[in-house]
Amino acid sequence: MDRLMELQIFMRVVEMGGFSRAARELKLTQPTVTKHINSLESRLSARLLNRNQRAVSVTEIGARYYEKCKNVVRDYEEAQEVVLGRQAYVQGLIRVGTSLTFGRRIVSPLLVKFMQVHPNLRVDVNHDDRYVDLVALGLDVAIRLGALADSSLGGRYLGLNPWVMVASPAYLAQHGEPKIPADLSGHACLIYSSVQEDDYWRMRTPSGERVSVYLNGRLRSNNLSSLITAARAGMGITIVPHYVAADAICAGDVRQIMADHVLPDQEIHAVYPSPKLVPAKVTELILFLKEAFQNEWWLNPSSFDQMTPPNHENIALPSLQT
Numbered sequence: 001m002d003r004l005m006e007l008q009i010f011m012r013v014v015e016m017g018g019f020s021r022a023a024r025e026l027k028l029t030q031p032t033v034t035k036h037i038n039s040l041e042s043r044l045s046a047r048l049l050n051r052n053q054r055a056v057s058v059t060e061i062g063a064r065y066y067e068k069c070k071n072v073v074r075d076y077e078e079a080q081e082v083v084l085g086r087q088a089y090v091q092g093l094i095r096v097g098t099s100l101t102f103g104r105r106i107v108s109p110l111l112v113k114f115m116q117v118h119p120n121l122r123v124d125v126n127h128d129d130r131y132v133d134l135v136a137l138g139l140d141v142a143i144r145l146g147a148l149a150d151s152s153l154g155g156r157y158l159g160l161n162p163w164v165m166v167a168s169p170a171y172l173a174q175h176g177e178p179k180i181p182a183d184l185s186g187h188a189c190l191i192y193s194s195v196q197e198d199d200y201w202r203m204r205t206p207s208g209e210r211v212s213v214y215l216n217g218r219l220r221s222n223n224l225s226s227l228i229t230a231a232r233a234g235m236g237i238t239i240v241p242h243y244v245a246a247d248a249i250c251a252g253d254v255r256q257i258m259a260d261h262v263l264p265d266q267e268i269h270a271v272y273p274s275p276k277l278v279p280a281k282v283t284e285l286i287l288f289l290k291e292a293f294q295n296e297w298w299l300n301p302s303s304f305d306q307m308t309p310p311n312h313e314n315i316a317l318p319s320l321q322t
Contacts, residue, residue: 159293
């Protein structure tokens, strides 16, 4: 039997959670799928899947084997694309990594739009705020916020993610509105704890001076949605990405303050395992995302609904050593 086919069938059984669902996905009969799995387990002398009439679950060794299989199959697919000259087609599976809040609110809707234009493309999205290893997780591309460290990865700058300082009208009416950085020390501040030196808020004054203010925040959280919820409830002042505060600003629940002070922007990058032999599906997705994040995209993310992903062919993605 084709050993690569065995790996592909095993992966689909794990991903679909059952033999029959995997068989339908692969357009095979269930006995054929069962035969391949039995052959694989026999050859490896290991049980990869536990199954009964009601359920299928992966064993501990099966889960470890699955993770290794993802890299093997991905490398094979890329090799086939090179040999067969199919790099110009957007098809197959693309594994995308992104953060939790930005991924759910911004990246995921864009991926859905991209998939609608490319019906032969399957997408597997991994949401994680940690700085994950692309190769270890088998990711084709990750969307990362902030400056990138030097590495052997390929990378592409996509745009900026601006942050704003906001508070509710009720809070400001009760406690007054800060006008200069020094005023913040007398306020209840709601702090995002997933950045380095999060007790300091940095900004540039209207005169161009860079200042750093130390805060003893009343509430700290690694979840941006929690911070904007607290700000809406009048619990204090927070700094969050504009896209997180946009709905609350439009509803009048919070308003931007100290807008004449410039907060640091986050850069948005696409990062991929290697700057060489970048598959078309990755190239096209990056071009699409770069278009989406142009100009002041954060003021009208609903415009993404009208976007049409480009359909380029034989375009080499410029490499960037990050």
